[in-house]
Amino acid sequence: MKNYVLIILALITFSSCGNSSGNITHEDNSKTGNIVEVLYFHGKQRCITCNAIESLTKELIEHEYEQQLKDGKIQFKSIDISTKEGEKIADKYEVTWSSLFINKWTDGQESRNNLTDTGFTYAKGS
Numbered sequence: 700m701k702n703y704v705l706i707i708l709a710l711i712t713f714s715s716c717g718n719s720s721g722n723i724t725h726e727d728n729s730k731t732g733n734i735v736e737v738l739y740f741h742g743k744q745r746c747i748t749c750n751a752i753e754s755l756t757k758e759l760i761e762h763e764y765e766q767q768l769k770d771g772k773i774q775f776k777s778i779d780i781s782t783k784e785g786e787k788i789a790d791k792y793e794v795t796w797s798s799l800f801i802n803k804w805t806d807g808q809e810s811r812n813n814l815t816d817t818g819f820t821y822a823k824g825s
Contacts, residue, residue: 733805735773740789740798743781749797752818753777756799 737760739753760768760775767773780789780796792800792811799818803810 733803734771735767736800736802736804737773737775738788738792738798738800738802739775739777740780740785740792740794740796740800741777742796743779745797748819752797752799756818 737756739756741749741753745753757775757777760773764773768775778788779785780794789795792798794815797819798813798815801812801814803812
C-alpha cells in the first residue's frame, strides 16, 4: 500500500503544475514560494480507516520527502474540523468529514487535488 500512496503522491505532485482543479489566490501572503501542502481533515472521532490514511500519508512524507519537509517545500497538516480554526479551513475547502488534499502553491496561486476517494480506496483495501 505504501508504494501505491507514494506513486500517487509523486504523480499528483509533479502533474499538479498543469492541473487546475481549483486555482484560487491564497489570502495568506506567507505562501509566496513554491510549496506542496498536504492537508488531512478529520473529525474528533475517527475510524480505523481514517487513522490509517493520516498515519500512512504522514509516514510516507516523512520518509520519502524528508529533505523537502525539512526545507519547508512540503508541509503536512492534520486539521481537526471539530475545532473553530479547523472548521474555518474546512469551510474553505468545502469538506464535512475526513478528506485528503494535496495542493501545489506557486507564487500565491493554489492548485488543489482532492485525493479523498483514492485514500479511502487504498486504506480499505490494505
